[in-house]
Amino acid sequence: MQTDLMQIFRDACAKKASDLHFLPQDGVCILYYRLDGALKEMERYNLAQYQEILTRIKGMSQLDIGETRLPQDGRIRLAIDSKNVDFRLATLPTIFGEKLTVRIMQPMNSHLSPEQIFTNPEDLANFKKTISHAFGLILFCGKTGSGKTTTAYTAIQELSKGQKLSIHSVEDPVEYTLPTVAQTQIQPKFGLGFPSAIRCVLRHDPDVLFVSEVRDQETMELMLKAVVTGHLVISSLHVSDSISAAQRLLEIGVSPYMAASALSTVVSQVLLRRVCKHCCEEVTLDEATALHFGILEGLKIKEARGCESCNHTGYRGRMAIYEFLHFTKAMKDMIRAQNITGLQDHLVVSGHKSLKDRAREAVVAGHTTIEEMSRLT
Ligand SMILES: [Zn+2]
Known part of the structure; x- marks a missing residue:
């Protein structure tokens, strides 16, 4: 079970995922990666573990940790394998808690011809x-x-x-x-x-x-x-x-x-x-x-x-x-x-x-x- 946020981000970048979806359900939170355009289930967390991840990421991206009833969005830049990667994130209240979606902005190869x-x-x-x-x-x-x-x-x-x-x-x-x-x-x-x-x-x-x-x-x-x-x-x-x-x-x-x-x-x-x-x-x-x-x-x-x-x-x-x-x-x-x-x-x-x-x-x-x-x- 991977609850270390940096490790999740590193893994998602290595697998070339374009988005991460943390979807809270009844008593469980499912983490999906979007790979080659299709969602793929990667992990299941209990709600306490998910809460920990959510609080951490909200803190890192300067979102309001206490706000759970309204959608929020933000972005963070992290060094992943010595490259700067931008992450755009958005939260959304759902009937089972806040859904978190993270878009990974893979750095464009500046020499792409x-x-x-x-x-x-x-x-x-x-x-x-x-x-x-x-x-x-x-x-x-x-x-x-x-x-x-x-x-x-x-x-x-x-x-x-x-x-x-x-x-x-x-x-x-x-x-x-x-x-x-x-x-x-x-x-x-x-x-x-x-x-x-x-x-x-x-x-x-x-x-x-x-x-x-x-x-x-x-x-x-x-x-x-x-x-x-x-x-x-x-x-x-x-x-x-x-x-x-x-x-x-x-x-x-x-x-x-x-x-x-x-x-x-x-x-x-x-x-x-x-x-x-x-x-x-x-x-x-x-x-x-x-x-x-x-x-x-x-x-x-x-x-x-x-x-x-x-x-x-x-x-x-x-x-x-x-x-x-x-x-x-x-x-x-x-x-x-x-x-x-x-x-x-x-x-x-x-x-x-x-x-x-x-x-x-x-x-x-x-x-x-x-x-x-x-x-x-
Ligand atoms: Zn095959």
């Missing part, structure tokens, strides 16, 4: 094309934990090389520090929300503006105006694919004309679990499944099983798949006409590779399974 991220030459070429524009709007899309922030940071790092561009960011929160980028953390408490911060940044002669996430019309309108006045604006949207990104842009309420003029590229990504090479089995695809997923009937594909080396999950590690949508004049015309269905049809006939197409390629290549692919549909 596009070549390391995009192992597929087609993706790498598309990425280079994306960041080659002097102005325009680039959106990185994906769900929470899809890695879109890392990809966006890689784009900014790449643009900052050579230090010829003035790069500013407006973020909430600033997740990683980037050399030679002026990073601003918004502070709504003091009146510095996204819109006011962007207005200020635009007075600082930026070439590139990064806005960590857009949720409202005012912020998006300011970003579009910045593009129209000759800036490169990079941001991320919490949507699953590129068509949804175009749709969200229109739903936010900005002028379709402005959106169409500004849009340069939408990059969407999703993480798929890699099937465990030690225990996977080769199966022949039956007719119905083949038809449903658009794969050739009779093809041999991999199915997940489970063994010691994959914690009996059948999967080990994850791979990112990408969709790059570069907006052509024809596509911009469809955005201007708010014709999302037309855009969708246009992409199908023009041979555009959607996330589903990329997932299918990964199944056929034996990297992942139909089960993982079906999560996209």
Whole structure:
């Protein structure tokens, strides 16, 4: 039984967990790690042991130890194996006591190059094309934990090389520090929300503006105006694919004309679990499944099983798949006409590779399974 908090943190970092969940239940507290995107039970504590852990972590992160009825959040930085690791934590009152969730902000490798991220030459070429524009709007899309922030940071790092561009960011929160980028953390408490911060940044002669996430019309309108006045604006949207990104842009309420003029590229990504090479089995695809997923009937594909080396999950590690949508004049015309269905049809006939197409390629290549692919549909 591991109740030493530092030991738990060290173990979670070593196992590359992204989050820890301490879930109090009737008479017991279960500790889960999120590994490769899925929860895994690691430990069970009695409530007295959990209370000890909770009090200790609240003390370390300067939360109010006595407050148990209201949610709290905070962060701590700890040295784990001689590296500084940031932990973001949040408590939540539940019927069995306070739940504690800890997000581990693994330090981003500052030398992460596009070549390391995009192992597929087609993706790498598309990425280079994306960041080659002097102005325009680039959106990185994906769900929470899809890695879109890392990809966006890689784009900014790449643009900052050579230090010829003035790069500013407006973020909430600033997740990683980037050399030679002026990073601003918004502070709504003091009146510095996204819109006011962007207005200020635009007075600082930026070439590139990064806005960590857009949720409202005012912020998006300011970003579009910045593009129209000759800036490169990079941001991320919490949507699953590129068509949804175009749709969200229109739903936010900005002028379709402005959106169409500004849009340069939408990059969407999703993480798929890699099937465990030690225990996977080769199966022949039956007719119905083949038809449903658009794969050739009779093809041999991999199915997940489970063994010691994959914690009996059948999967080990994850791979990112990408969709790059570069907006052509024809596509911009469809955005201007708010014709999302037309855009969708246009992409199908023009041979555009959607996330589903990329997932299918990964199944056929034996990297992942139909089960993982079906999560996209
Ligand atoms: Zn296995």
